[in-house]
Structures are given as structure tokens and as C-alpha cells.
Amino acid sequence: MKAFKQTLLGKKTVTLSLLVLTAGPALGARHYIDPPDNGVYYACVAEGTQIVLANGTSASIQSIRIGARVTAQANEQYHLASTRARTSPAFVSANVVRTYASRNDQQAYEVRDDKQHRLIGTDDHPIVTRNRGVVTLSAxxxxxxxxxxxxxxxxxxxxxxxxxxxxxxxxxxxxxGNAKANTYTHTYFANGILVGDMKLQVTLQDKQD
Structure with missing residues (x-):
């Protein structure tokens, strides 16, 4: 996981067991695959999870490719600064710069809410809450x-x-369309629930370490 964080955050170049299946055009680029037993840990959501795109439509997460745009939160400080209840944040369009796929070998959790949303994901996937900030799914x-x-x-x-x-x-x-939000758009709607992307997972784990 340490090597992965260094690569993701651009601190230095390292070699990981991640395979690019094809370079392809931006919207057609394939997923990065996590081979078994490589020791790299990912927090993810289940196949078939619907992601809200920037144009308001939805697509299954396995169909999303590099270059697609999704609806993301505009301001990272909304969920990292404090745990006080806040007003609804603004949302912007964010580019997908990498996608990940893996066989699940972690404990999965299911969350349901009072608005009929249901999401299945791995235990450490980041979930944005209004009363506690960002927490893992299992928490x-x-x-x-x-x-x-x-x-x-x-x-x-x-x-x-x-x-x-x-x-x-x-x-x-x-x-x-929002230069100020470039480094903050690390959330997306998964089956209607706001969750974190891969970078937010690393940020959350760093805060917990």
C-alpha cells in the first residue's frame, strides 16, 4: 500500500503489479487490473454499481472509462475540515483519469438509507457523511x-x-469549468450515495495512521 500511495500522489516512481490492458482512446481505455496476491489494497464498490455522470445520466461503474466525466463534490474541505453538520455542498464535473478492477477478497458491507439507496462495497471504501466527515463503509x-x-x-x-x-x-x-476545484473533486455518487475515489481512500488512511 505504501508503494501505491507514492505512485498515486506523485511522490516518486515505483513499480506495481498493475497492468494496463490497452492504451486505447481516452473513452475506450480499459481498466487497470489488480492481479491476485500482489499485496496492493483497494477499497472498491461492487460490479453493477450505478455512477452519476456529469450530464445527469448514470452508468455502471465497470462501463466507465478514462476520459469520462462524473458528478463530484466541488470542495474537499467540506468533508475533511470538521464534523459539524453543514449545508449541501456544490457539485462539479470531474474527469476520470484511471479506473481499477479486481476480484473481491475482502469483507463486503451493504448500506441502505431511508431514501431507498443500497450500496455494496469493501469494508474500507470511503463514505461521505454530514455528521462524521469521511468514514469507511464498515465504520x-x-x-x-x-x-x-x-x-x-x-x-x-x-x-x-x-x-x-x-x-x-x-x-x-x-x-x-471550475479551476479552483481541480484538486478537490475526489468524490462521486455510487448508487446514489456520495463516496470517495482512490485518492480520498489514501487521504483517509493517512489521517487514520
Whole structure:
């Protein structure tokens, strides 16, 4: 994981067991694959999870390619600065700069809220809450306030589930039409619930270390 963080945050060049299947055009570039037993840890969401795109439509996470644009949060400070309740944040368009796919060998969790959203992901996937900031999926509590695509919602269920399918994640980069948000757009809506991308996972783990 240390080597991965150094590569992701641009601190130095290292070699990882990540394979680029094809360079391809931007919208057609394939996923980076995590081969088994390489020791690199990813927090991801289940195959079939619907991601809200910048144009308001949705697409399954496994169909999203480099160059696609998704709806992201505009200001990172909203969920990293404090845990006080806040007003709804603004959202912008963010570019997908890398996608990840892996077989799931981690404990999966299911979260449901009072607005009929349901999400399955790995235990350490970052989830944005309004009352506790960014927490891992496994650390959610019933009653936590999420940010959903239909407004604030409350967690009604969080439980371990059996899931052995593929899992996916995104790395988001420069936002379009909002230069100030370039480094802050590291969230996206997964099945209607605001979650973190790969960089936010690293940020959260650094804060916990």
C-alpha cells in the first residue's frame, strides 16, 4: 500500500503489479487490473454499481472509462475540515483519469438509507457523511447522515454481506469549468450515495495512521 500511495500522489516512481490492458482512446481505455496476491489494497464498490455522470445520466461503474466525466463534490474541505453538520455542498464535473478492477477478497458491507439507496462495497471504501466527515463503509452507524443524489439521507442498515464478484473504483482528476476545484473533486455518487475515489481512500488512511 505504501508503494501505491507514492505512485498515486506523485511522490516518486515505483513499480506495481498493475497492468494496463490497452492504451486505447481516452473513452475506450480499459481498466487497470489488480492481479491476485500482489499485496496492493483497494477499497472498491461492487460490479453493477450505478455512477452519476456529469450530464445527469448514470452508468455502471465497470462501463466507465478514462476520459469520462462524473458528478463530484466541488470542495474537499467540506468533508475533511470538521464534523459539524453543514449545508449541501456544490457539485462539479470531474474527469476520470484511471479506473481499477479486481476480484473481491475482502469483507463486503451493504448500506441502505431511508431514501431507498443500497450500496455494496469493501469494508474500507470511503463514505461521505454530514455528521462524521469521511468514514469507511464498515465504520458507518445506523442514523449517520449521508449525502445522496436526492438530498441528505439517514443510514437504516449497515451489515456484512457475502460478495465474491468483481469490485471497481475510480481515480478522479481535473474538473471541467471550475479551476479552483481541480484538486478537490475526489468524490462521486455510487448508487446514489456520495463516496470517495482512490485518492480520498489514501487521504483517509493517512489521517487514520
Amino acid at each position: 458507518l452507524h445506523v442514523g449517520d447522515v449521508l449525502i445522496s443524489d436526492t438530498g441528505p439521507s439517514r443510514v437504516t442498515r449497515i451489515a456484512k454481506v457475502q460478495y465474491t464478484g468483481k469490485v471497481y473504483n475510480l481515480l478522479l482528476g481535473t474538473s471541467s
